[in-house]
Amino acid sequence: xxxxxxxxxxxxxxxxxxxxxxxxxxxxxxxxxxxxxxxxxxxxxxxxxxxxxxxxxxxxxxxxxxxxxxxxxxxxxxxxxxxxxxxxxxxxxxxxxxxxxxxxxxxxxxxxxxxxxxxxxxxxxxxxxxxxxxxxxxxxxxxxxxxxxxxxxxxxxxxxxxxxxxxxxxxxxxxxxxxxxxxxxxxxxxxxxxxxxxxxxxxxxxxxxxxxxxxxxxxxxxxxxxxxxxxxxxxxxxxxxxxxxxxxxxxxxxxxxxxxxxxxxxxxxxxxxxxxxxxxxxxxxxxxxxxxxxxxxxxxxxxxxxxxxxxxxxxxxxxxxxxxxxxxxxxxxxxxxxxxxxxxxxxx
Numbered sequence: 001x002x003x004x005x006x007x008x009x010x011x012x013x014x015x016x017x018x019x020x021x022x023x024x025x026x027x028x029x030x031x032x033x034x035x036x037x038x039x040x041x042x043x044x045x046x047x048x049x050x051x052x053x054x055x056x057x058x059x060x061x062x063x064x065x066x067x068x069x070x071x072x073x074x075x076x077x078x079x080x081x082x083x084x085x086x087x088x089x090x091x092x093x094x095x096x097x098x099x100x101x102x103x104x105x106x107x108x109x110x111x112x113x114x115x116x117x118x119x120x121x122x123x124x125x126x127x128x129x130x131x132x133x134x135x136x137x138x139x140x141x142x143x144x145x146x147x148x149x150x151x152x153x154x155x156x157x158x159x160x161x162x163x164x165x166x167x168x169x170x171x172x173x174x175x176x177x178x179x180x181x182x183x184x185x186x187x188x189x190x191x192x193x194x195x196x197x198x199x200x201x202x203x204x205x206x207x208x209x210x211x212x213x214x215x216x217x218x219x220x221x222x223x224x225x226x227x228x229x230x231x232x233x234x235x236x237x238x239x240x241x242x243x244x245x246x247x248x249x250x251x252x253x254x255x256x257x258x259x260x261x262x263x264x265x266x267x268x269x270x271x272x273x274x275x276x277x278x279x280x281x282x283x284x285x286x287x288x289x290x291x292x293x294x295x296x297x298x299x300x301x302x303x304x305x306x307x308x309x310x311x312x313x314x315x316x317x318x319x320x321x322x323x324x325x326x327x328x329x330x331x332x333x334x335x336x337x338x339x340x341x342x343x344x345x346x347x348x
Contacts, residue, residue: 030077037306054150055175057302061309082307085300090155092297094276095290113235119338120146120331127330131323136162140170145331148236149174149209155239159246168312173328178212185216200227206339240274
């Protein structure tokens with residue numbers, strides 16, 4: 001309880017700096033329910049680590065928003081939380097990244113990760129188009145599957161200007177396959193008598209969210225868990241180049257090459273995320289401070305997810321969700337199969 005109080009106090013100081021005017025009179029009514037839902041999600045996430053606080057936050061937000069018709073005066077604050085706090089969250093999340101992991105795991109694993117990302121992108125584009133999914137749904141489910149679940153979706157959403165329904169649909173889809181992976185991957189690993197090293201690399205390169213990677217890999221063995229975490233964190237670093245590429249594509253879509261300016265489209269919050277990762281990697285600030293700011297980032301993501309949930313029409317989401325689930329299934333199966341056979345060919 002004391003720790004969450006520290007986080008809330010730090011947010012009161014940090015958010016006005018990263019998002020000027022955030023605690024204005026017009027925003028405050030909508031910010032408060034997001035804070036309350038995020039606080040509840042923080043504690044529930046510790047009780048249900050497989051689900052995670054971010055998923056719980058969006059579910060609580062959806063439940064609250066569909067049972068309670070909040071006043072229109074809440075709209076601006078909820079919108080500001082879903083957009084601006086999301087970017088702040090990504091920056092703070094960088095304090096738990098370590099770029100040294102890339103050199104620690106070797107070139108072959110980097111090649112594996114890049115292949116996984118390429119396959120997820122191709123399948124998301126082809127299968128999504130065949131299923132009639134929107135461009136942003138294809139992008140969000142693709143990056144969520146390829147890189148790191150909800151964090152990648154959170155980073156990509158403001159770049160491609162995804163609306164709240166698209167973000168909610170993608171987060172819900174990724175969550176479903178995260179949960180399934182926790183049970184299916186260890187079972188398949190035992191059936192195929194996979195070594196600890198191979199299973200760790202497989203789960204780290206093919207399961208979406210970090211919490212699900214940890215749950216699946218450590219249930220297999222401690223060695224598999226340690227390997228999976230290193231591979232997964234290296235995948236997470238791919239947020240930076242992936243988001244920059246998306247920014248370039250978005251700029252081309254909106255204005256064409258003639259009006260393109262790197263400074264205008266570059267997602268500076270992702271550059272700040274990378275800077276935070278460098279600070280953490282070289283121990284420029286104490287480990288305790290990095291851990292604290294990283295946890296603040298997690299809390300900010302919960303705030304943003306709660307805001308997105310509050311603005312989501314649950315019935316409409318269910319109605320339109322079948323297409324996204326099929327797309328998520330195609331992406332997840334493709335990534336798992338390709339990752340496994342690449343490991344076999346590499347002799348890992």
